[in-house]
Amino acid sequence: MKWIPSELHTHTLHSDGQHTLDQLVQSALALGIDCIALTDHNTQSGLQDRQRVQAETGIHIVPGMEWTTFYGHMLTLGIHDYVDWRSYGIYDIEQGIDEVHVQGGLVGIAHPFRIGSPICTGCYWEYPIYDWEKVDYIEVWSTLMPAIKKDSQRAYAWWTFLLNEGHRITATSGRDWHRTEDHDAPAAITYLGTEDEDQLWYSLDIVQTSDTQFTDHVELEPKDNSVLTAMRQGAVTITMGPLLTFTAHVVNPIHDNHAKRYSIGQEIDCPQDQILKLEIALDTICRQKHYLLVDQSLRLVVNSNQGILFEQQIPVQTEVYDCELVQAEALSWVRVELYGYFADMYSMIAFTNAIYITHSS
C-alpha cells in the first residue's frame, strides 16, 4: 500500500481564498503534500489553471467544490460538471448528493459543527440525512491544530456514533486552506492509500484535460481514480505528523481465505471463537522534515464499537506493534489512535479509519 499525503479542502481567489492556485500549490509542496483537492466555494472555475499547474509542479489536483449553502457546507470531489446547489432546500440535500453520485463523484460533510449563520453562513451542518449510505465522508478534523478544537472533537464523536450505528463513513481532515502565513500552526495531513493503482498513480503522465471551449466541464484523470477509490474504500489515515496504519488478520485461520491481511477501510470476516490480530505500524520517517514530534512516550490506542481494547506506551520511532483481540465476537469496527504532545499541546496526534468486522458462524 502506498500512502499519498494529501490536503482535501482548499480555496483560491476564485472564491474567498487569499492565494492563487500557483501559490497554494507552492505552499503545499513546501509541506510535502503530493495531492490537493481544489474545493472553492460554489465554483470550479479555478480548475482552468489545473492542467498547467500540474504539469509545472508535478502535484496532483483533484477537481472539487465546496457547496456553500445556507444550511451546510458539502465538499464534492471528482465531478465533471457543475451541480447547482441553489435549487435545493433544507430537506433536499440527498437529491443534490444523488446528482454528484451520478457523475461518479463523492460528497463529504465539511466541518459539521463549526458555528453557523449568521456568524458563518451555513457552516454548521443542519441538513437532515435520511440515508447515510449516500454520505461518502465526513471532515472530522478541520483547520489548523484540529485535534484541540471543540468543533473537531464534536465531529469526531459524531463520526464514532455513526460507526457504532453501523454506517461505514470515511473520515478525513481538511485545512480549509484560505491563506498561508509564516507562523501558521501545524495542519493535519490526510493520507490516501492506493494499492492496485500504484502503477497508475506513478506511471501515467497527465492526460489531456479540460477543454476551455466547455465552460464548466472538467475532465477527470487516472490519478483522480486513485483518490476517489481510496476515499470510497476508506483507505484513509489522518495525522499531524507520523504515518499511522494497521492491518488485521485472523490468527490460525481454518480456511485459507481467512488468512489474508486486511487494511484500513476493508471488511474482515472473523469467524466465531477466532482471534483477530492487528499489526499496527508507526512510520516516523515519511514527511519527517515537515513536522516536529519531540522525543516522548506516545500513547497508542485501539478503539472500537466496544470502546478501548488495547493501549500501550510507545517511543517516537518507526516500529510495528502486534495486538491480539481474543474476544472479537462483539466487534463491528476497530481503528487505531495515537496521543501525545504535539506543538506544546497534549492531544490526539493521529487516527486511522476503521477496519470493519463481520462474523460468519
Add this chain to the structure above:
Amino acid sequence: MEKWLNVSGRIDSSATQTHITYTFPILEQSSMIRIEFNYTPKTLTDTHQAKEMIESAMLKYGYNDPQVQDWQKYAPLHNLITLSIDDPQTHRGQAHRQDPQQTHFLSADHASPGFWKGFNPVGQWKVTLSIHSVVTPECDYQLEVWGN
C-alpha cells in the same frame, strides 16, 4: 459599453436564505460583459443587536459553554450576498466572497475569478443574488450589467 440592466432593491432579514434572480435578454453578441454589484451596509454596528444575535447563535449551535462565553469573538456580524451567473447555455460561475462591492468580467479569453471564460451567447441570461445573511435592519443593493 452600454448599460443593459440596472436594478436595485432594499431587503431586510426576511430575505435571509433566499435567492433573487434577474432574468434578462442579451440580444446582441457581446465580446465583453461587465457586471457591477454592490450592497450596503456591510456590517452591523449596533453592538447590542450583535450581542443578541451572536449569543442566540452560540446557544443554537452548542457554543454556549459557560466557561467560554465570549460573544465578541464572533463580532462584528456582516451581511453576505453572493452573485452567480448563468448564460443561456451554461452556468458561468459564482463569486463567493465577502466584498460588498464587486466588478466581474466575462469574455472569450478572460473571466474574473470565480467565473469561466467563454463566448457570450445571445438569449436569456440570469444573474442570481444569493442572500446568505441580512443582519442589519435594511440592506440596499444595486446591480448593473454592461455589454458591448
